Amino acid sequence: MKKISLIILASLFLTACSGLRTDPPHNLDNACSIKKERKSWYRSMVRAERRWGVPVPVMMASIYQESKFTGTAKTPYQWKFKIIPMGRQSSAYGFAQALDGTWDEYRKETGNTFSRRSSFRNASDFMGWYMHKSYKRNGISKSDVYNQYLAYHEGHSGFRRGTYKRKKWLIKVAKSVQKRAIRYSAQLARCT
Numbered sequence: 001m002k003k004i005s006l007i008i009l010a011s012l013f014l015t016a017c018s019g020l021r022t023d024p025p026h027n028l029d030n031a032c033s034i035k036k037e038r039k040s041w042y043r044s045m046v047r048a049e050r051r052w053g054v055p056v057p058v059m060m061a062s063i064y065q066e067s068k069f070t071g072t073a074k075t076p077y078q079w080k081f082k083i084i085p086m087g088r089q090s091s092a093y094g095f096a097q098a099l100d101g102t103w104d105e106y107r108k109e110t111g112n113t114f115s116r117r118s119s120f121r122n123a124s125d126f127m128g129w130y131m132h133k134s135y136k137r138n139g140i141s142k143s144d145v146y147n148q149y150l151a152y153h154e155g156h157s158g159f160r161r162g163t164y165k166r167k168k169w170l171i172k173v174a175k176s177v178q179k180r181a182i183r184y185s186a187q188l189a190r191c192t
Contacts, residue, residue: 025069031060031184032191034069044121052128053135057188058145059127061181062152065173066097071118095123102130127152134159145181149174 027033035042045056063069071094092099094117098106106126107113115122134140134151138159142148151159153170164170 023070028064028069029183031057031187034060035188035191038120041120041124044124047121048124048128051125052132052142054128054131054142054148055181055185057181057185058131058143058148059124060184061145061177062127062131062149063095063123064180065149065177066092066152067095069095071095071120071123093117095120096127096130098123098126098130106130146174146178149177 025034025037027037042056045059048054048059049056096117098117103115103117103126106129107115110125110129112122112125115126117123117126130152131140131142131148134148134156135142137156138147138151140147140151140159147159150164150170153174154163158164164174
């Protein structure tokens with residue numbers, strides 16, 4: 001009886017841990033590969049799409065850009081005189097690179113009190129929530145990955161003010177995210 005209890009406990013532990021992966025899938029350029037390798041992640045994005053109306057390829061491409069699908073991603077350190085660490089560039093953390101304050105706002109508004117930025121399920125729901133707010137606040141179509149990404153990066157007010165217009169590098173990144181979303185969408189349409 002004791003042996004059976006240990007086996008059941010061990011299998012429950014392994015099952016629970018499988019949903020907590022924070023390492024990236026092997027082939028980030030192929031949406032079908034990501035879907036096959038991380039089934040629970042894909043289901044989380046489908047769930048977020050149903051809840052918030054943001055297409056899976058839009059979320060996938062944005063998560064790729066933000067963290068390369070790494071759940072423990074952090075912004076780089078800032079350095080003074082190239083030798084003295086001055087802290088991180090921002091509080092962005094996790095798959096969605098959500099800032100502390102924005103994550104707190106998400107948890108408060110959705111009631112997801114115990115959500116974690118290193119949880120793919122929570123991060124994809126956060127991204128859907130944020131892009132839904134971009135639609136509500138700035139009228140950005142939920143399938144307009146280019147402008148959704150600009151609003152995600154600059155914040156709703158920054159997007160409204162057009163702060164991205166002075167950042168040619170960011171416009172280039174948003175175009176790259178758009179191309180990746182189009183590629184992911186075409187791949188997902190073909191895979192089983």
